[in-house]
Amino acid sequence: MSVLAINGLRAEIASTGTEILRGIDLEVASGEVHAVMGPNGAGKSTLSAVLMGKPGYKVTAGTVTLDGVDMLGLPTWERAVAGLHLVMQYPTEVPGVALDEVLAEALSSRGRATDGLTAELEVEAERIGFEERFLHRPLNVDLSGGEKKRNETLQLAVLRPRIAILDELDSGLDIDALRDCSRRVEDLSNEAENPLGVLAITHYNRLLTELRPDHVHILVKGQIVSSGGPELATVLETDGYAAFTGQDDEPESSSSSLDDLFRM
Amino acid sequence: MLPLADLVLPTADEEIWRYSRIDQLEPGSFTASDPRTAVSGGAGVRITSERVNSIAESDVFAQYNSEYQATTVIDVPKGAVIAEPIVIDQHTAAGAATFPRTVVRVAEGAQCTVVERFTSESGVASLTVPVVAIEAAQGSNVSYLAVNDVDTAAWQIGHQILTGERDSAINISTVTLGGHYTRVRTESRSAGQGASLRQVSLYFAAGDQMHDFRVHQDHDAPNTNSDLLFKGAVQDRARSVYTGLISIREHAKGTAANQTNRNLTLSEGAWAESVPNLDIRNNDVRCSHASTVGPIDQEQRFYLESRGLRPEVAERLVVLGFFDEVLSQLPALDLVGELRSRVATRLSIGGAR
Structure with a gap:
């Protein structure tokens, strides 16, 4: 049983000093699927970057631990070895x-x-629908959006982290790839031994129809403004982020059907 | 014979010697002698050592090479297809100055691959002044690879002179790892209609080394094409210079020419300069050039580290991956694995990181 614990996390962009995360509290345990949803500019990508230690951000307060081990003091590669994994947007x-x-x-x-x-890669590639010839080719070079995300999911399955952060797994994905990737993640989180804990960061609802979250958190302006069960995602579906931001939704999400059209 | 001590050096004030270490060279401190030359392969070609005096002398080093030349002439007869690479090893002894001259004459429709490797006595200074001349006749196809593996205390100042006649294809590669100062000046001339030239280069300088390339792609006939890719890395306090010029003459319509030079600076104290130039005298051409100098891509490094790779492992993979584009194009494939691991080994050398 593993737990990723985020307490009072505040972070800013190192070059400008602009504060993006303004006190985040979250706990993700093995086998749980948490969705963090938010409009553009809420700090979703910053959260995933800061958790993995990407250069360019400065943590100003708070703690992040994995099974009690301080993550913020470790370089990126040691966080990965400790069991934290980032699936990149x-x-x-x-x-x-x-x-x-x-x-x-x-x-x-x-x-x-x-x-x-080699054998494991072949099995995983087959399972996720990733062409075997890509296994020996340069990473992500000349791959389509869908192939890149299948590749990310395959790496997740082979590396077996304790906690996975999925940063907009659904962006750039066609519907088949979305289903294949979500199901693989879902399966990993349901395994009897060492089930994966998942922190899925997403703008859109459609990921959550495939990857069923136990907990949904709404991130607005660097703070979690609401937490609940899957029903929160349903509120978003009908009312958009306006219900949480107190203002009209951003154009990106209101035109999401068009975005999806051009993303296929 | 012209005594070495009388060699009047050019100065770094001349554009073609700008940034170079020419003012540190003391020709008089070396003794003119022959290199130890060994040639293998070449069944079906004629290999001789008669002097060749018809090569243009573009500077005093080429002139001294004419004077002292230790000549290897490879004549590939008309229509012959030589599958096995011809390998020439040139070794310079401690304190010696050598002047290897290699002339590759590939007759009409013939095909061959030549690999020339330069080494020198380890741990001591020496001076190697090679000239290679490649003459590709109509419809011929020649690949030439030069591997510079002289000691890091050694000097090498070389010339490569290439002429491609009608519909010929020249593929020239250089891999430069050695030399306190290694300079290669390459003059190619597409002399016949439809001639094509492919030129790739890998260089990796560490410690106090300097690598210096002056490249001229001269398009002197219609419908010719040339494509150049030079990729280098500098580490510690090392330096590199790339200066390239594409000339397209008035009558060379329908020509396509490209030069790309990319440099990685792996340490704070390392320095690389890249100067691409174009001189185009015809409008009906396609020409492009690109050049970059900078550290390892931070996104690539972060991506690999986020998979759990140690920073030094991530860096090694990114640098090897950077060079892979050149390594994968080298003609003598059995050498490539060895060269790749040599590059990997060098990455761990050096203190000032």
């Missing part, structure tokens, strides 16, 4: 560096054997 292309090569190094960092890796 826009997975970076790394020319000339193959996926299997990276995963072999990633397992070595964790003191895990790499001899079964």
Whole structure:
């Protein structure tokens, strides 16, 4: 049983001093699926970046622990080895560096054997609908949006973290890929032994029809303004973020059907 | 013979020697001698050592090379297809100055691959002044790879002179790891209609090394094309210079030319300069150039670290990945694995990070 505990987390953009996160409290345990939803500019991407230690942000207050171990004091790679994993919104292309090569190094960092890796990769690729030829090709280079997210999900399944942060897993995904990726995450969170804890950060509702959250949190202007069960997502579906922000919804979400159209 | 001590050095005031270490060279401190040359492969070609005096001398080093030349001439007969690479090893002894001259004459419709490796006595200074001339006749196809692996205390000042006749294809690659100061000046001339040139280069300087490239792609016939990709990295206090010029002459219509130079600066104290130039005298051409100098991409590094890779492992993979674009294009594939691991080894050298 693992717990990611975020307490009073405040963070700003290092270069400008602009405060983005203004006191976040969240707890994610093994097997739980939490959705953090919010409009553009709420601080969703900053939250995932700060949790993983991406350069460019400064934590000004609060703590983040994984099973009691302070994460904020660790460099990014040690957070990953400790069991925290970030599925990126826009997975970076790394020319000339193959996926299997990276995963072999990633397992070595964790003191895990790499001899079964090739076989495991093939099984996972089949399961997630990721073409096998991509396994030996440079990371994310020339992959479509959907292929990139299948790749991210495959890495998650192979690395077996304790807690996964999904940053807008649904962006750039077609409906088939969305279903395949969500189901794989769902399965990982339902495993009998060491089930995955999930923190899914998303703007849109459609991820949550596939990945059923136990808890939904609404993030507005760097603070969680409301927490509840899946019914909160239903409120969003009908009323938009206006119910939580006290103002009209942002154009991005009101035109979400058009966004989706062009994203396919 | 011209004594080495009488060699009048150019100065860094001349544009073509700008940024170079030419003012630190003391030719008189070296003894002119022959390199130890070994040639393997080449069944079906004629290999001789007769002097060749017809090569243009663009500076005093080429002139000294003419004077002292230790010549290897490779003649590939008309229509011959030589599958096995011809490998030439050139070794310079401690304190010696050597002047290897390699002439590759590929007759009409012939095909061959030549690999030339330069080494020097380890741990001591020496001076290697090589000239390679490649003459690709009509419809011929030649690949040439130069690997510079001289000691980091050694000097190398080289010339590459390439001529492509009608519908010929020249593929020239250089891999530069060695040298306190290594300079390669490459002059290519697309002399016949439809001639094509592909040029790739990898260089990696660490410690106090300097790598210096002066490249001229001269399009002197219609419908010719050239494509250049130079990728380098500098680490510690090392320096590198790339200066490239694409010239397209008045009558070279329908020509396509590209030069791309990318540099990674891996340490605060390392320095790389990139100066691409164009001189285009015809409007019916396609020409492009790109150049970058900068540290490792932070997004790439973060992505790999977020998978749990140690920073030094992430850096090694990103740098090797950066060079992969060049390594994957080298003609003698069995050498590539060794070169890749040499680059990986160098990444862990050096203190000032």
